[in-house]
Amino acid sequence: xxxxxxxxxxxxxxxxxxxxxxxxxxxxxxxxxxxxxxxxxxxxxxxxxxxxxxxxxxxxxxxxxxxxxxxxxxxxxxxxxxxxxxxxxxxxxxxxxxxxxxxxxxxxxxxxxxxxxxxxxxxxxxxxxxxxxxxxxxxxxxxxxxxxxxxxxxxxxxxxxxxxxxxxxxxxxxxxxxxxxxxxxxxxxxxxxxxxxxxxxxxxxxxxxxxxxxxxxxxxxxxxxxxxxxxxxxxxxxxxxxxxxxxxxxxxxxxxxxxxxxxxxxxxxxxxxxxxxxxxxxxxxxxxxxxxxxxxxxxxxxxxxxxxxxxxxxxxxxxxxxxxxxxxxxxxxxxxxxxxxxx
Amino acid sequence: xxxxxxxxxxxxxxxxxxxxxxxxxxxxxxxxxxxxxxxxxxxxxxxxxxxxxxxxxxxxxxxxxxxxxxxxxxxxxxxxxxxxxxxxxxxxxxxxxxxxxxxxxxxxxxxxxxxxxxxxxxxxxxxxxxxxxxxxxxxxxxxxxxxxxxxxxxxxxxxxxxxxxxxxxxxxxxxxxxxxxxxxxxxxxxxxxxxxxxxxxxxxxxxxxxxxxxxxxxxxxxxxxxxxxxxxxxxxxxxxxxxxxxxxxxxxxxxxxxxxxxxxxxxxxxxxxxxxxxxxxxxxxxxx
Numbered sequence: 001x002x003x004x005x006x007x008x009x010x011x012x013x014x015x016x017x018x019x020x021x022x023x024x025x026x027x028x029x030x031x032x033x034x035x036x037x038x039x040x041x042x043x044x045x046x047x048x049x050x051x052x053x054x055x056x057x058x059x060x061x062x063x064x065x066x067x068x069x070x071x072x073x074x075x076x077x078x079x080x081x082x083x084x085x086x087x088x089x090x091x092x093x094x095x096x097x098x099x100x101x102x103x104x105x106x107x108x109x110x111x112x113x114x115x116x117x118x119x120x121x122x123x124x125x126x127x128x129x130x131x132x133x134x135x136x137x138x139x140x141x142x143x144x145x146x147x148x149x150x151x152x153x154x155x156x157x158x159x160x161x162x163x164x165x166x167x168x169x170x171x172x173x174x175x176x177x178x179x180x181x182x183x184x185x186x187x188x189x190x191x192x193x194x195x196x197x198x199x200x201x202x203x204x205x206x207x208x209x210x211x212x213x214x215x216x217x218x219x220x221x222x223x224x225x226x227x228x229x230x231x232x233x234x235x236x237x238x239x240x241x242x243x244x245x246x247x248x249x250x251x252x253x254x255x256x257x258x259x260x261x262x263x264x265x266x267x268x269x270x271x272x273x274x275x276x277x278x279x280x281x282x283x284x285x286x287x288x289x290x291x292x293x294x295x296x297x298x299x300x301x302x303x304x305x306x307x308x309x310x311x312x313x314x315x316x317x318x319x320x321x322x323x324x325x326x327x328x329x330x331x332x333x334x335x336x337x338x339x340x341x342x343x
Numbered sequence: 344x345x346x347x348x349x350x351x352x353x354x355x356x357x358x359x360x361x362x363x364x365x366x367x368x369x370x371x372x373x374x375x376x377x378x379x380x381x382x383x384x385x386x387x388x389x390x391x392x393x394x395x396x397x398x399x400x401x402x403x404x405x406x407x408x409x410x411x412x413x414x415x416x417x418x419x420x421x422x423x424x425x426x427x428x429x430x431x432x433x434x435x436x437x438x439x440x441x442x443x444x445x446x447x448x449x450x451x452x453x454x455x456x457x458x459x460x461x462x463x464x465x466x467x468x469x470x471x472x473x474x475x476x477x478x479x480x481x482x483x484x485x486x487x488x489x490x491x492x493x494x495x496x497x498x499x500x501x502x503x504x505x506x507x508x509x510x511x512x513x514x515x516x517x518x519x520x521x522x523x524x525x526x527x528x529x530x531x532x533x534x535x536x537x538x539x540x541x542x543x544x545x546x547x548x549x550x551x552x553x554x555x556x557x558x559x560x561x562x563x564x565x566x567x568x569x570x571x572x573x574x575x576x577x578x579x580x581x582x583x584x585x586x587x588x589x590x591x592x593x594x595x596x597x598x599x600x601x602x603x604x605x606x607x608x609x610x611x612x613x614x615x616x617x618x619x620x621x622x623x624x625x626x627x628x629x630x631x
Contacts, residue, residue, distance in 0.1 A: 052437070058440060109624040112436060113374060113580060114580070117576050118620065121573050121613060121616060122613060129610055250441075253444075287455065289452045290449055292445075293444075293449035295445075297427070299441065300441050
């Protein structure tokens with residue numbers, strides 16, 4: 001079950017939102033750009049958690065949807081100026097939705113380990129499509145010289161070239177995503193999705209169209225990843241096949257687990273924590289990926305419940321690790337909140 | 344396409360398939376017996392190739408490189424099973440995915456520190472250099488033929504061990520029903536360890552053997568990982584026979600795809616995988 005937010009959580013969310021709104025005023029430009037990037041990663045993690053945390057499906061192809069939307073922006077941006085956002089964004093998202101529907105329909109025929117392997121393989125198929133052929137500049141990638149234009153009747157509404165404006169647009173997308181996922185998870189659709197995760201056979205016998213529910217969740221989740229990819233490509237002005245690779249998908253999974261899968265906003269916290277940590281490591285160590293790898297291994301063994309478990313441990317003063325792996329029959333890890341309620 | 348060109352391509356496809364089988368059989372055994380998904384399998388393939396290059400360039404002997412790199416891969420497998428993988432058995436797949444992703448980052452970075460990120464080539468042993476003249480313009484390298492034979496012998500050995508020995512019987516029983524096998528008093532922890540180490544050694548061996556015919560480069564593990572996954576998906580988890588069929592299918596599809604449909608060859612194997620998924624979601628020889 002989804003726990004309703006406690007007053008403390010509400011205050012924390014309000015404070016974080018107020019801080020985010022004030023950030024462009026109080027912080028130098030570098031931090032504003034960095035925060036924009038971190039928020040887009042947060043959107044990715046939120047989108048992935050819809051199917052990993054609530055759907056119980058470990059997907060390794062979300063990086064491909066992220067990158068595909070970026071490439072679509074690249075294709076739709078003319079040489080002379082920015083593409084119209086009103087045209088390029090829907091086209092990018094619909095392309096991602098179509099590809100996700102095909103990949104999802106094939107992958108969802110499988111379960112467990114197979115699903116992980118099949119999504120990985122299809123994601124890499126898109127990677128090799130952009131890497132080995134000359135579409136989108138091959139392995140060199142392509143530049144996007146102009147950010148998309150947001151205009152109504154010819155007059156510019158918002159100028160994404162300004163990093164503060166870009167920041168607020170990204171913030172709006174992030175808040176919108178969080179609200180959308182909250183709405184979905186609390187709707188009958190979300191409850192059915194969770195029911196199918198917890199006991200697929202029972203959900204089927206109750207008459208839920210499990211396959212269609214999961215496919216819908218998969219496509220929605222992919223479209224949000226595409227939205228993040230579209231703005232990310234606009235921010236950096238460059239897309240390369242690496243954006244579609246599975247290492248990004250795996251990093252997204254780390255964010256989700258780090259933040260905690262049982263809550264709606266947990267993955268966002270995980271994304272911000274991981275992006276911040278990476279930034280610190282990158283500037284301090286040459287071989288920062290070694291440390292990132294060790295941290296991930298440590299997370300798996302010492303903190304399977306993520307930062308939420310850490311917070312709970314600090315609150316109660318106990319270092320006992322809830323045994324999340326006990327639930328072996330299901331391919332789905334029991335979210336931290338549930339594991340506690342069973343005990 | 345004349346008969347000789349066709350035969351050469353056929354040989355290429357079979358040879359590619361045999362190498363794929365070597366690597367993928369290690370992967371499918373680890374899935375089947377330990378129930379652990381190992382995304383780091385490709386990283387061990389890459390590491391095997393780099394180790395072979397390092398030892399070969401230090402000692403000048405390919406034989407020493409083969410033995411040394413294989414021994415290090417196996418030892419690494421035993422150590423990793425003892426420290427990490429043992430604790431992963433029975434954990435959810437997500438934890439296994441994250442652990443192996445962490446391992447990939449660590450292995451990649453250690454490779455960077457130890458061997459750098461340059462592209463290398465390894466010379467085949469001197470008595471296998473040169474090529475056989477087929478026609479006036481076509482020739483076939485001796486090492487590739489030797490590679491085919493070695494892989495074929497290894498494939499037969501793997502089948503013999505799995506189908507005809509007591510160890511193989513335990514492995515097959517474990518893949519069928521892990522808990523029941525344990526109940527029968529089989530020392531499963533030991534079996535797990537050597538199956539995992541053997542799987543890693545097979546991945547490393549693939550990298551070592553391929554080093555003389557392709558280049559040794561940092562990204563070689565990722566490509567092999569995906570191909571092995573496709574092989575396992577085609578063949579069915581835990582089925583060595585399925586892996587053999589899947590590997591040959593992929594090897595031939597890829598080789599002839601490059602000849603007949605060069606524009607779309609890179610996605611042809613995924614089309615094949617999609618077709619098999621539509622027909623048999625659990626793989627050609629997978630359990631329903």
